[in-house]
Amino acid sequence: xxxxxxxxxxxxxxxxxxxxxxxxxxxxxxxxxxxxxxxxxxxxxxxxxxxxxxxxxxxxxxxxxxxxxxxxxxxxxxxxxxxxxxxxxxxxxxxxxxxxxxxxxxxxxxxxxxxxxxxxxxxxxxxxxxxxxxxxxxxxxxxxxxxxxxxxxxxxxxxxxxxxxxxxxxxxxxxxxxxxxxxxxxxxxxxxxxxxxxxxxxxxxxxxxxxxxxxxxxxxxxxxxxxxxxxxxxxxxxxxxxxxxxxxxxxxxxxxxxxxxxxxxxxxxxxxxxxxxxxxxxxxxxxxxxxxxxxxxxxxxxxxxxxxxxxxxxxxxxxxxxxxxxxxxxxxxxxxxxxxxxxxxxxxxxxxxxxxxxxxxxxxxxxxxxxxxxxxxxxxxxxxxxxxxxxxxxxxxxxxxxxxxx
Ligand SMILES: *Cc1c(COP(=O)(O)O)cnc(C)c1O
Numbered sequence: 001x002x003x004x005x006x007x008x009x010x011x012x013x014x015x016x017x018x019x020x021x022x023x024x025x026x027x028x029x030x031x032x033x034x035x036x037x038x039x040x041x042x043x044x045x046x047x048x049x050x051x052x053x054x055x056x057x058x059x060x061x062x063x064x065x066x067x068x069x070x071x072x073x074x075x076x077x078x079x080x081x082x083x084x085x086x087x088x089x090x091x092x093x094x095x096x097x098x099x100x101x102x103x104x105x106x107x108x109x110x111x112x113x114x115x116x117x118x119x120x121x122x123x124x125x126x127x128x129x130x131x132x133x134x135x136x137x138x139x140x141x142x143x144x145x146x147x148x149x150x151x152x153x154x155x156x157x158x159x160x161x162x163x164x165x166x167x168x169x170x171x172x173x174x175x176x177x178x179x180x181x182x183x184x185x186x187x188x189x190x191x192x193x194x195x196x197x198x199x200x201x202x203x204x205x206x207x208x209x210x211x212x213x214x215x216x217x218x219x220x221x222x223x224x225x226x227x228x229x230x231x232x233x234x235x236x237x238x239x240x241x242x243x244x245x246x247x248x249x250x251x252x253x254x255x256x257x258x259x260x261x262x263x264x265x266x267x268x269x270x271x272x273x274x275x276x277x278x279x280x281x282x283x284x285x286x287x288x289x290x291x292x293x294x295x296x297x298x299x300x301x302x303x304x305x306x307x308x309x310x311x312x313x314x315x316x317x318x319x320x321x322x323x324x325x326x327x328x329x330x331x332x333x334x335x336x337x338x339x340x341x342x343x344x345x346x347x348x349x350x351x352x353x354x355x356x357x358x359x360x361x362x363x364x365x366x367x368x369x370x371x372x373x374x375x376x377x378x379x380x381x382x383x384x385x386x387x388x389x390x391x392x393x394x395x396x397x398x399x400x401x402x403x404x405x406x
Pocket of ligand 1: 217245
């Protein structure tokens with residue numbers, strides 16, 4: 001039951017348009033006749049947009065691959081996408097291997113215990129395809145996950161490759177890495193990481209393994225474009241296909257280097273050809289007027305300097321509206337900005353509508369999105385909070401229903 005007037009509208013049209021646009025751009029960057037696959041990252045509940053709503057739309061738009069963080073997310077994605085290939089991007093943990101087999105998930109692996117868990121699970125049950133497809137992550141410089149390359153003695157990568165080669169239960173289907181600074185155009189770090197990936201690919205080729213996929217790169221890699229053809233050529237050297245893994249851009253936000261962060265009149269992120277997918281809305285649930293000197297909210301951090309009309313919104317930091325926006329952020333009412341007055345509470349927020357005539361209980365309020373000719377995007381909130389749009393979107397709480405529109 002959703003009766004509280006707080007909701008997030010998810011534009012089906014924009015999500016699909018973004019996927020198609022990203023695939024078009026990716027293809028534009030590879031040489032004629034060559035192919036490139038675009039995996040849709042739907043981790044963290046599709047960046048706060050709702051995995052159940054977004055995954056089937058992306059699969060329907062042509063995304064054969066979906067990327068999730070955990071086995072739990074993979075199981076949820078499988079429930080709505082029976083045909084998709086689902087990449088679990090953060091390894092696996094004890095007790096999860098059975099679910100990987102049962103739900104036909106594809107784990108990204110790099111620790112020896114990942115191999116142990118999967119091999120043990122295959123001994124308990126028969127596998128339809130005879131073996132489990134796994135993707136090996138190479139740590140080319142992010143120092144987060146993956147087998148490190150360069151690996152001075154070649155011990156770790158050698159041992160893992162040998163086990164994969166010898167294992168009847170496991171099949172190396174893909175090799176992946178993650179770039180640490182893909183938004184830096186012509187960045188030295190990315191170049192260094194690409195040459196480490198090249199070293200890894202040579203080792204893999206020498207071991208006789210033939211993965212079908214090489215994947216690397218996120219939204220920034222895809223939109224910046226310069227890395228795509230070199231990566232594709234690298235993959236082609238061992239007969240593999242390149243796959244890119246955009247996340248944020250699917251939801252309409254481009255990295256800053258492409259001039260994004262401003263909305264054009266038609267809702268497109270300026271310069272990127274992408275449309276924000278999520279609009280976060282609520283309604284005015286109460287109104288009052290306070291006099292000069294009177295305070296609003298906890299500790300009266302807002303104090304009226306004139307007769308001030310205040311509107312109450314039934315959402316707060318428990319909904320994901322960061323308390324850091326207290327006295328800093330604004331919302332849209334009647335197509336105009338209403339500043340947040342005082343501290344955001346757990347479940348409520350007060351806004352100053354003194355300069356917006358005619359506001360009434362029930363009026364629609366936009367927290368994130370467009371109203372009239374004005375827009376508030378996740379970059380604006382992120383800047384006020386000192387963070388990135390990823391966090392603004394992921395912060396929107398589960399109790400806010402995601403409502404598919406258009
Ligand atoms: C989150 C993630 C991505 C997508 O990154 P964006 O910047 O959102 O495009 C790609 N690959 C991996 C491994 C990730 O964790």
